Amino acid sequence: YTKIDSSFERNRIMFGAPGTGKSFNLNEDAKKLLGNNYETNLERVTFHPDYSFANFVGTYKPVPIKDNGKDSITYAYVPGPFMRVYVKALKNSRTNLIQPFLLLIEEINRANVAAVFGDIFQLLDRGFDNVSEYPIHASEDIKNYLANELGGKPSDYSRLKIPDNMFIWASMNSADQGVFPMDTAFKRRWSFTYLGIDDGDKEIRGKYVYLGGKEKQKIEWNSLRKAINEFLANENINEDKQLGPYFISKNILIVDTDEIDSDTFCEVFKHKVLMYLFEDVARQKRSKLFANSKFGYTRYSKICKAFDEQGIEIFHNDIQADVIRIESISSELDNNLVHMDN
Known part of the structure; x- marks a missing residue:
């Protein structure tokens, strides 16, 4: 003692x-x-x-x-x-x-x-x-x-x-x-x-990345992560299988600017996030989670190919709606601030 x-x-x-x-x-x-x-x-x-x-x-x-x-x-x-x-x-x-x-x-x-x-x-x-x-x-x-x-x-x-x-x-x-x-x-x-699943996400709020091959989508990783988690929760998948803020490593997400390098992010997203969702957490929910994948949902390689072209549009409509809603709120706030300044 x-x-x-x-x-x-x-x-x-x-x-x-x-x-x-x-x-x-x-x-x-x-x-x-x-x-x-x-x-x-x-x-x-x-x-x-x-x-x-x-x-x-x-x-x-x-x-x-x-x-x-x-x-x-x-x-x-x-x-x-x-x-x-x-x-x-x-x-x-x-x-x-x-x-x-x-x-x-x-x-x-x-x-x-x-x-x-x-x-x-x-x-x-x-x-x-x-x-x-x-x-x-x-x-x-x-x-x-x-x-x-x-x-x-x-x-x-x-x-x-x-x-x-x-x-x-x-x-x-x-x-x-x-x-x-x-x-x-x-x-x-x-x-x-x-x-908790959202504890410690302060450092990655507002960090955006461009996705999609044909029509670029500007999305926030944190809002996409939360939208996927919300979908998983609604499918009765426990929180301990959902995505934490740093499922993608900090050295990729935390950069000096608000914009995350798109090429690096997309490669890691495919090989970590999509693989995890496809092989593990959403194995029984593939048809619903990847409902809009233009190349189907039965093969991981096809989902990756679809993600390269479609970005977040491969996911269920509920996930897309959650991400869009978060962005629209952000845009609306920006417009209000501009109006107030004028």
């Missing part, structure tokens, strides 16, 4: 639809938490379906060494990201300059968390002092490793707790295919922060 003070939760999961900025927001909070020690006190790991307890905590692995000048192999305990951050936090807890340490897990539900955390799961239950309330018994491998790293005898480390200066944060997108469900016992040990 280091008595370190922080307004941030120790165990925290940020979740929301794809493109809402989960990783970005966690990273910004990490900078606030760690300050000048951001580079040294942060470790980031991405979970995947084959990720295991051995990867996360540590295990014995073959390690190359020099034996009398010759290359040889021995076995040693190799720590995973959890153990590396854990040791750093414990070492720091013995000093007079207490610092926070952060383990940041991307895509936490893309692995089987019950298997990855193993008995470490018990340590996530923290008391009022933000130290693990219930200790676990360490394996002989871990006891020996901690003794080598922290000093003392292996028996000194038979019972483990997470110190209050160690933070564990994660991002989660429940819309991803092939994700592993989390049980209630695991989830209740975390503080969940939800990013």
Whole structure:
């Protein structure tokens, strides 16, 4: 118990639809938490379906060494990201300059968390002092490793707790295919922060792009995104499968002018947005979503070809109407301002 003070939760999961900025927001909070020690006190790991307890905590692995000048192999305990951050936090807890340490897990539900955390799961239950309330018994491998790293005898480390200066944060997108469900016992040990579908869209408001091959359409990405989301919502498709503001990356959307580069945007829109809608979220709604595609809706390549020529006119009339209505309101406001000036 280091008595370190922080307004941030120790165990925290940020979740929301794809493109809402989960990783970005966690990273910004990490900078606030760690300050000048951001580079040294942060470790980031991405979970995947084959990720295991051995990867996360540590295990014995073959390690190359020099034996009398010759290359040889021995076995040693190799720590995973959890153990590396854990040791750093414990070492720091013995000093007079207490610092926070952060383990940041991307895509936490893309692995089987019950298997990855193993008995470490018990340590996530923290008391009022933000130290693990219930200790676990360490394996002989871990006891020996901690003794080598922290000093003392292996028996000194038979019972483990997470110190209050160690933070564990994660991002989660429940819309991803092939994700592993989390049980209630695991989830209740975390503080969940939800990013809404329109949270953080301030930076992309008013960013326009020209679409369509024959008749250029000037549309706002944010209004098109919202129109598609409204259509999906009306088709009873959950919010966690809809389009966040940054489903298309920031470096394309946030430019010095109000106009987004058309060629770059269109390529990304076809290969990210249209692919996502066609293959995943609107698989059962293709005929309705792409109702006006002049080349049909049964093949992704044909939808892309239609988009090159028609722009947003490939979509259902309701989507087109929503985008046009937003633009007409903008035009009407501009006309009123001109009239007032005169």
